[in-house]
Amino acid sequence: MADSKKNLMLMVPMLHQGGFERVCIKTARLMQEYYNVYILIFSSKDINFDVTGLEVIDIDVPAKKGTINKVFNVIKRVIKTRKIKKQLGIDIAYSFGSTANYVNVLSKGKERVLTGLRCQTDMESPKKIKMFCNGSDQVLSCSKEIVRQLLRDFNYNKSTYIYNPLDVEDVKAKGSEEIADMPFKGEDVKTISCMVRNDYIKGVWHLVKAFSLVYKKHPEARLIVLGAGNWSEYEKLSEQLGVKGKACFPGVKKNPFSYVSSSDIYVCSSNHEGFPNAVLEAMALGKPVISADCKTGPREILLSESEYDKLIKEIPNGDSTKDAIEGTYGILVPDLGENVDMDPNNITGGEKLLAEKIISLLDDEDKASRYAEKAYERAMFYAPEKYKESIHEIFKRYE
Structure with a gap:
């Protein structure tokens, strides 16, 4: 019998250490009941979380210094991610943080794209915010305050907040x-x-x-x-x-x-x-x-x-x-x-x-x-x- 579950991709740059990385892992485990879940990362260097039983895809395009290198990095990540999204038949792609949001939005195909604005530093670049808002089906935040700012400063009403899970x-x-x-x-x-x-x-x-x-x-x-x-x-x-x-x-x-x-x-x-x-x-x-x-x-x-x-x-x-x-x-x-x-x-x-x-x-x-x-x-x-x-x-x- 064919798998009737939809395909969910969670996207995060690395799984080294940090708040939204931990939330990404927790989300993956909680959603396995409902979806075929894939975690796409840009580099597997220094993974610091237990990923046992999770499908982790490393596109192996680690961060580089310098503006030109960063631009080429984004292009490489977008090309690889778009290809993987298509191969896996991804229905929903949800990214955590600005670095992953860029790639998620720019690699958009037929899937629905959700981006996560999870820190006040994400809110300090109006161009970035407009790009994520325009390219996303919905923006998710972990804070009421960010939702308030999106509505007040950008007249964007397709956002919602959801508090991080705490085990x-x-x-x-x-x-x-x-x-x-x-x-x-x-x-x-x-x-x-x-x-x-x-x-x-x-x-x-x-x-x-x-x-x-x-x-x-x-x-x-x-x-x-x-x-x-x-x-x-x-x-x-x-x-x-x-x-x-x-x-x-x-x-x-x-x-x-x-x-x-x-x-x-x-x-x-x-x-x-x-x-x-x-x-x-x-x-x-x-x-x-x-x-x-x-x-x-x-x-x-x-x-x-x-x-x-x-x-x-x-x-x-x-x-x-x-x-x-x-x-x-x-x-x-x-x-x-x-x-x-x-x-x-x-x-x-x-x-x-x-x-x-x-x-x-x-x-x-x-x-x-x-x-x-x-x-x-x-x-x-x-x-x-x-x-x-x-x-x-x-x-x-x-x-």
């Missing part, structure tokens, strides 16, 4: 695994954790500076920043700020959740996010969260519906709050800024406020405990079954 039980299971090289093991400390790659959009210099102030008040405080990149500049900054050995940057870890699970507070210092999976993962581990109010994501997680609506009415253009907000599920501090500043002598008001809020949780165990409970409660709101139903409903419109 709480899986995160908890991984968080319970023992790690031999756990930093500060055996010390009587209070640890602040953060899961990020080394990228200006993650604003880690803000966190390190804020931590240096926290350390002065709480010498038992420690900081651990997990993620890809060369952290030597941050090691130097830590030394200049007098917290050498108290802040550590262990790099990429196959299982970062055990490190976060062993911490006491989670902080997101990003100036750009789409929908920060790492924040939700920390909440699934029962960690009280403090986050910068970057343009999309954190406010929708840490505030209740009424608190979010109040903020939108007060600041309808989507700009950051000017004051800290102790929300129902976590604490928001004003956006900390995107201009990299590694000067240890220059500590901003925003960094001081972030430090103040971290200190408030270290000072008040009851408050920290309440936020830990509310964090876990909020994490359960993003269960995979809800995402599964929502994304399937969207795909069914285009079958």
Whole structure:
């Protein structure tokens, strides 16, 4: 009997590490019940996710530097992708992030094309946005704020938001695994954790500076920043700020959740996010969260519906709050800024406020405990079954 399932292609540049890569893998597994699912990637270098049982197609056109090389790369990717879409009889192609969106739109054939705008940086190029909107049957986002911006700034009404799935039980299971090289093991400390790659959009210099102030008040405080990149500049900054050995940057870890699970507070210092999976993962581990109010994501997680609506009415253009907000599920501090500043002598008001809020949780165990409970409660709101139903409903419109 012929296979009656439709053919779904999910497209992502790599499966190395990151939020939308994780969502891509989860989407593939959840949709296998309904579709023949294929994941198309541009390079299989350093795959960091379990792809067992998934059909992964590597077109082997890795990223290159230089404008001319990038243009040729897009052309190669489009030609290869168009051919594969036709060979497999793809009915729906859904791409994650701008790099994949370009290829998805430009390789469009008879299939329906859905593109994902998943980060505020995706919104900063009007030409790019118009291209994705014009070439897509629908634009999906993981944030209400991006949908609002598309309608307000581009008069585009074929967009919808769908929150990322969070497998709480899986995160908890991984968080319970023992790690031999756990930093500060055996010390009587209070640890602040953060899961990020080394990228200006993650604003880690803000966190390190804020931590240096926290350390002065709480010498038992420690900081651990997990993620890809060369952290030597941050090691130097830590030394200049007098917290050498108290802040550590262990790099990429196959299982970062055990490190976060062993911490006491989670902080997101990003100036750009789409929908920060790492924040939700920390909440699934029962960690009280403090986050910068970057343009999309954190406010929708840490505030209740009424608190979010109040903020939108007060600041309808989507700009950051000017004051800290102790929300129902976590604490928001004003956006900390995107201009990299590694000067240890220059500590901003925003960094001081972030430090103040971290200190408030270290000072008040009851408050920290309440936020830990509310964090876990909020994490359960993003269960995979809800995402599964929502994304399937969207795909069914285009079958």
